[in-house]
Amino acid sequence: xxxxxxxxxxxxxxxxxxxxxxxxxxxxxxxxxxxxxxxxxxxxxxxxxxxxxxxxxxxxxxxxxxxxxxxxxxxxxxxxxxxxxxxxxxxxxxxxxxxxxxxxxxxxxxxxxxxxxxxxxxxxxxxxxxxxxxxxxxxxxxxxxxxxxxxxxxxxxxxxxxxxxxxxxxxxxxxxxxxxxxxxxxxxxxxxxxxxxxxxxxxxxxxxxxxxxxxxxxxxxxxxxxxxxxxxxxxxxxxxxxx
Amino acid sequence: xxxxxxxxxxxxxxxxxxxxxxxxxxxxxxxxxxxxxxxxxxxxxxxxxxxxxxxxxxxxxxxxxxxxxxxxxxxxxxxxxxxxxxxxxxxxxxxxxxxxxxxxxxxxxxxxxxxxxxxxxxxxxxxxxxxxxxxxxxxxxxxxxxxxxxxxxxxxxxxxxxxxxxxxxxxxxxxxxxxxxxxxxxxxxxxxxxxxxxxxxxxxxxxxxxxxxxxxxxxxxxxxxxxxxxxxxxxxxxxxxxxxxxxxxxxxxxxxxxxxxxxxxxxxxxxxxxxxxxxxxxxxxxxxxxxxxxxxxxxxxxxxxxxxxxxxxxxxxxxxxxxxxxxxxxxxxxxxxxxxxxxxxxxxxxxxxxxxxxxxxxxxxxxxxxxxxxxxxxxxxxxxxxxxxxxxxxxxxxxxxxxxxxxxxxxxxxxxxxxxxxxxxxxxxxxxxxxxxxxxxxxxxxxxxxxxxxxxxx
Numbered sequence: 202x203x204x205x206x207x208x209x210x211x212x213x214x215x216x217x218x219x220x221x222x223x224x225x226x227x228x229x230x231x232x233x234x235x236x237x238x239x240x241x242x243x244x245x246x247x248x249x250x251x252x253x254x255x256x257x258x259x260x261x262x263x264x265x266x267x268x269x270x271x272x273x274x275x276x277x278x279x280x281x282x283x284x285x286x287x288x289x290x291x292x293x294x295x296x297x298x299x300x301x302x303x304x305x306x307x308x309x310x311x312x313x314x315x316x317x318x319x320x321x322x323x324x325x326x327x328x329x330x331x332x333x334x335x336x337x338x339x340x341x342x343x344x345x346x347x348x349x350x351x352x353x354x355x356x357x358x359x360x361x362x363x364x365x366x367x368x369x370x371x372x373x374x375x376x377x378x379x380x381x382x383x384x385x386x387x388x389x390x391x392x393x394x395x396x397x398x399x400x401x402x403x404x405x406x407x408x409x410x411x412x413x414x415x416x417x418x419x420x421x422x423x424x425x426x427x428x429x430x431x432x433x434x435x436x437x438x439x440x441x442x443x444x
Numbered sequence: 445x446x447x448x449x450x451x452x453x454x455x456x457x458x459x460x461x462x463x464x465x466x467x468x469x470x471x472x473x474x475x476x477x478x479x480x481x482x483x484x485x486x487x488x489x490x491x492x493x494x495x496x497x498x499x500x501x502x503x504x505x506x507x508x509x510x511x512x513x514x515x516x517x518x519x520x521x522x523x524x525x526x527x528x529x530x531x532x533x534x535x536x537x538x539x540x541x542x543x544x545x546x547x548x549x550x551x552x553x554x555x556x557x558x559x560x561x562x563x564x565x566x567x568x569x570x571x572x573x574x575x576x577x578x579x580x581x582x583x584x585x586x587x588x589x590x591x592x593x594x595x596x597x598x599x600x601x602x603x604x605x606x607x608x609x610x611x612x613x614x615x616x617x618x619x620x621x622x623x624x625x626x627x628x629x630x631x632x633x634x635x636x637x638x639x640x641x642x643x644x645x646x647x648x649x650x651x652x653x654x655x656x657x658x659x660x661x662x663x664x665x666x667x668x669x670x671x672x673x674x675x676x677x678x679x680x681x682x683x684x685x686x687x688x689x690x691x692x693x694x695x696x697x698x699x700x701x702x703x704x705x706x707x708x709x710x711x712x713x714x715x716x717x718x719x720x721x722x723x724x725x726x727x728x729x730x731x732x733x734x735x736x737x738x739x740x741x742x743x744x745x746x747x748x749x750x751x752x753x754x755x756x757x758x759x760x761x762x763x764x765x766x767x768x769x770x771x772x773x774x775x776x777x778x779x780x781x782x783x784x785x786x787x788x789x790x791x792x793x794x795x796x797x798x799x800x801x802x803x804x805x806x807x808x809x810x811x812x813x814x815x816x817x818x819x820x821x822x823x824x825x826x827x828x829x830x831x832x833x834x835x836x837x838x839x840x841x842x843x844x845x846x847x848x849x850x851x852x853x854x855x856x857x858x859x860x861x862x863x864x865x866x867x868x869x870x871x872x873x874x875x876x877x878x879x880x881x882x883x884x885x886x887x888x889x890x891x892x893x894x895x896x897x898x899x900x901x902x
Contacts, residue, residue, distance in 0.1 A: 338712050339669040359715035361672065368719055 211237050215415050215440065224440050225272045229317055231436035235421065238402045241395075242433050245319035251297035255290035257318035264288050264321040267296045268435075269304050270314045275437060280307040286321045293318065322432055325388065326381055327423030329357065332403040334417055334441070340407030342400060344372050346381075347422045362407030369397050369404075382426065395430030417441045448644045450537035451570045452632055453584055454513035455484045458505060458536070460527045461518035462488030464496050469542060469590040470518035473578060480587025487512065505534045512536045516578065516588060521545035521556070524574065528560055532567040541573030542590060544608060547636050548575050561638040571639025572632065577612040580631045583654050589633075595619045599627015600656030600739050604645040606637045606663050614728060623873055624883055626736050629654040641666045646674045649682065657738040658684045659731060668713055676720040683738050683900035685723045687731040688713075723900035733882075733889050734896035740880040741858040743901040748774035749894065750826035751797035752817050754804065754839060758832040758864075759797030762887055766830065769895030773797075774826045776819075783819040787812050801834070809841040817847065821855040828894050829859040832887040835866035844868075845875020852881050858897055860890035 214234050218226050226234060232242040246257035247270060258265045269282030277283050281303030284296040297316050304311055329347025334340050342364060345357030358375050360368045373382060373393060382391040403419060406412045417439040425432050457477060461470035474488055478497045488496040491503045502508050505515065505527075515536045517527045524543050531539045546557040557574065564571040572579065578589035582598040591612035596619055605611040611633040618626045629652075634640055642662055649655050658678065665671050665688070675684055690710065717724050725731035749766045751773070753759040766773060773796050776784075784794035787803035798820060803812035813833075820829055833839075852859060861876070861883045863869050873883050884890040 335712070337668045337709065338672075338716065341712060341716075359712045360719050361669070361716050371719070 212411070218440060223272055224442060225275065226438040226440070227270055227272050227314065228268065228277075228435060228437070229270060231419075231438040232433060234419070234438055235433050235436055238406065240399045240402055240421070240433050241430060242436075243320040243322055245317055247315050247317055249315040251294040251316075254293040254297045254316050254318055258287060258290045258293040261318060261320050263290070265293065266319050266321045267293060267300060268317040268319070269300050270317050271304075271311050272314075273311045274304065274308065274313075277435075280304050280311070286323075319434075322425060322434060324423070324425035324427070324434075325385060326425070327434075328426055329420070329422040330399060330403065330424045331418060331420040331422070332362065332407050332416075333419075334407070334413045340404075340413055342372070342404055342407070344378075344400065345375075346377065347424065351422065360404075362404045364400065364404040369400050372400065373397070384428075389428040391426040392428055392430045396426050399424070399431045399433075415440060445647055446568075446570070446644060448538070448570055448640050448648050450513040451540065451572060451640060452579065452630060452645075452648055453581055454538070454586065456487070456510060456512050457482060457484065457514050457516065457586070457588070458487040458489055458502075458508055458512045459516045459518065460489040460505065460530070461516075462490055462496055462501070464493065468518075472592065473516060473518055473542065473588065473590045476587040476589060476592055481585040482587070483585050484513075485510070505530045505536065508534070513538060514588075515539045516542060517573075518542045518590070521553075525556065525559055525563075528563050528569070528571075532563060532569055536569065538570035539572070540576065540579060540588065541571065541635070542576060542578055543573070544575040544635075546574045548608065557636060557638055564639045569639075573635040574638070575608045576633040576635030577609060579633060580615070580628070582629055591616060593619050595625075597625045597627045599629060600654070601626055601628050601659060601735050602630040602649055602652065602655040602657070603628065603632065603659045603661070604642055604649075605631070605633045605661040606635070606642075607633065607661060608635060610661070614732070618732065623877055624736065626732060627739060637664075637666075643667065643670050643674050646671075646678045646684075650678045655682060657735055658682050659735045660684065660686045660688075661731070662686065662688050663690070665713065668709075668716070672713075672716050672720050672722075675722050679721055679900070683723070683897075685725055685731060685734045685738065685896065685900060686717060687725040687728065718899070721900065721902070723896040725896065729889065730892060730896070733884060733893045734900070736882045737858070737860060737893035737897045738900060740882050741897060742856050744827045744858045744894075744898055746827035747771045747898050747902065748825055748827045750774045750776070750820040750823060750829050752820050752829060752831045752833070753797050753799050754801040754812075754816075754834045755832070755864075756799050756801070758834075758862075758887055759799045762797055762830055762832055762891060765888055765891035766894075769891055771828070771891075771895055771898060774823065777823050777825055780819045780823040780825075783815060783822075787815045801839075804839055809839050810843065813839075813841065813844065814847060818851055821851045821857060821859075826857065828898070829857055830887075830891055830894060831859060831861045832890065833861070833863050835863050835868040835872055837867060840866065840868035840871075844872045845877075845879065848876055848881050849879040852879055858894065860884060860893050862887045862890040 211234050229247045236242050244261050248254045264286035266285035287293050287296050327348030329351050331343045340362035342360045343357050384390045420437045421433045423434045459474050462474035463471045465471040486499050487508045488501045490501045493501040515531050546553040577591050749771050751762045781794050787807045800812050800816035
């Protein structure tokens with residue numbers, strides 16, 4: 202059984218998670234959310250068996266990346282829940298078994314909902330882009346160097362939402378960001394417009410009260426930015442607690 | 445939004461704890477109010493006295509024949525709560541609690557302070573303090589502090605501070621300066637900040653005709669979003685400099701995602717301040733320097749700096765400071781370069797920074813400074829001028845101050861000056877008095893003041 206990530210409008214995604222009593226959207230749901238607000242995501246399928254994973258890999262075209270799907274697993278890398286690059290459909294079968302086994306060992310409490318099979322996108326540099334609805338500061342955007350080095354490097358900047366065009370430009374003009382977007386080690390310059398569109402999309406959500414009353418945080422990490430545009434490789438959406 | 449005019453600009457003042465004893469805080473504060481020339485009725489509250497310094501004394505607040513705008517409370521800690529209750533009963537509009545010994549001192553103090561806060565919240569009484577040196581408003585002659593400021597220079601800067609004695613020390617320091625004194629309109633110290641806060645102050649100061657520039661010393665921001673939004677409004681007409689220490693402590697915010705643990709509140713505040721154009725000072729000198737630059741200088745047209753110097757080393761140092769401070773080096777126009785050539789030997793090509801020391805040998809100190817400085821001021825690519833000059837005997841000439849005054853007035857561009865060494869230094873600085881040309885102790889301070897000027901106004 203093979204299905205693409207749910208396509209729905211964002212209110213429906215939030216309502217569905219609420220109805221099931223979840224405070225977190227799964228990665229496929231979070232990505233469907235992003236796609237709905239115009240932020241590109243890689244081609245992907247959600248499957249519930251290793252056999253279906255092979256079929257999905259075939260359809261998407263190798264190499265692919267395979268990830269464990271579970272709302273409880275917010276740090277997939279730590280639990281061994283990601284395998285890439287998968288170069289053949291046969292390898293996809295082995296990868297699913299491997300992920301299931303590793304997650305079982307690292308997080309015995311977690312029951313997997315399935316596997317996410319996604320086109321593999323190598324990137325030299327990973328970014329983090331998030332919208333947070335903070336009890337003190339209200340909605341704000343965070344942008345900077347992401348991936349697994351966010352905490353180590355701490356190279357992130359903040360802007361209160363809504364961001365003006367000048368604010369977005371100033372985010373992209375931060376020293377390290379500006380240099381990286383020009384393209385490192387022979388890369389072509391990044392598509393700045395696509396990045397600005399993504400930042401604007403999140404910032405606009407921060408100005409909508411129907412969103413800010415429901416969502417605590419939308420985090421895209423990693424986001425890759427190439428000459429072709431941005432692509433959200435992973436995403437996590439946290440809902441506000443209803444207590 | 446509440447109006448805090450009765451607290452900052454009262455029409456009438458009572459002082460509970462006023463006395464004629466000059467060794468007691470209550471005595472000093474009352475004397476300062478009298479000698480400062482407060483422009484309204486003053487009511488000393490004292491059970492034992494018939495009059496204090498020519499003002500009829502009353503045994504209790506309730507005995508005063510009018511509704512009071514502001515009541516200073518200068519009593520031992522144990523009597524403060526009772527005094528606040530008197531204020532509420534007498535329908536006083538505001539109170540300033542000078543007394544210390546509350547949350548800053550002990551656990552019991554914290555409990556006592558909480559009681560005061562509850563009374564303020566329930567009654568709507570505007571409250572400053574406890575633990576404050578008091579409040580000064582030069583416009584209504586209110587020297588409401590137990591620190592005496594005999595040389596108050598009235599002018600366009602207004603302060604809001606959340607601290608005890610620091611404000612007094614800073615004000616004394618400012619007012620004791622022989623030159624380059626900071627002109628101050630209002631200094632409101634709210635001490636432990638249990639009532640009136642920074643947002644109340646900003647809402648008041650926005651429409652205050654006397655205030656041109658705002659200085660805030662805050663230890664904690666009560667509502668960061670509201671503060672930033674309000675500051676952004678005020679900043680449209682009045683630049684703001686914030687000194688808020690405690691920039692450390694990364695992380696530690698619980699969240700299921702990565703972001704929570706790295707987004708320290710101060711970094712968000714810091715970026716938010718930058719986004720909203722509020723200059724943030726690093727320490728007390730930085731704070732006062734920025735305020736001096738802001739009150740003396742016009743808004744820059746851009747961020748391109750022309751550097752005038754008589755030292756190659758200071759020129760290089762200045763360049764680093766300017767660029768690191770987020771400013772740019774101006775590219776001089778051809779006409780400027782031609783003018784500069786007239787004071788240099790043929791083999792020397794003028795550039796930015798412009799070091800014209802050798803011009804002193806070629807043309808003498810007066811012409812070298814005249815051409816060196818005026819060519820930079822006149823250049824239309826220059827938005828700000830940074831002067832870092834040497835003043836040994838051979839660089840000295842009569843009329844340095846007049847030259848700078850003329851340039852400052854003619855071109856109306858922001859300028860910051862540092863002058864090093866030499867017998868002439870103090871005379872040059874003295875000659876700049878009244879010229880709206882800020883002089884700083886070091887090149888770093890001068891360059892930094894220009895950076896903060898740009899942050900706060902552009």
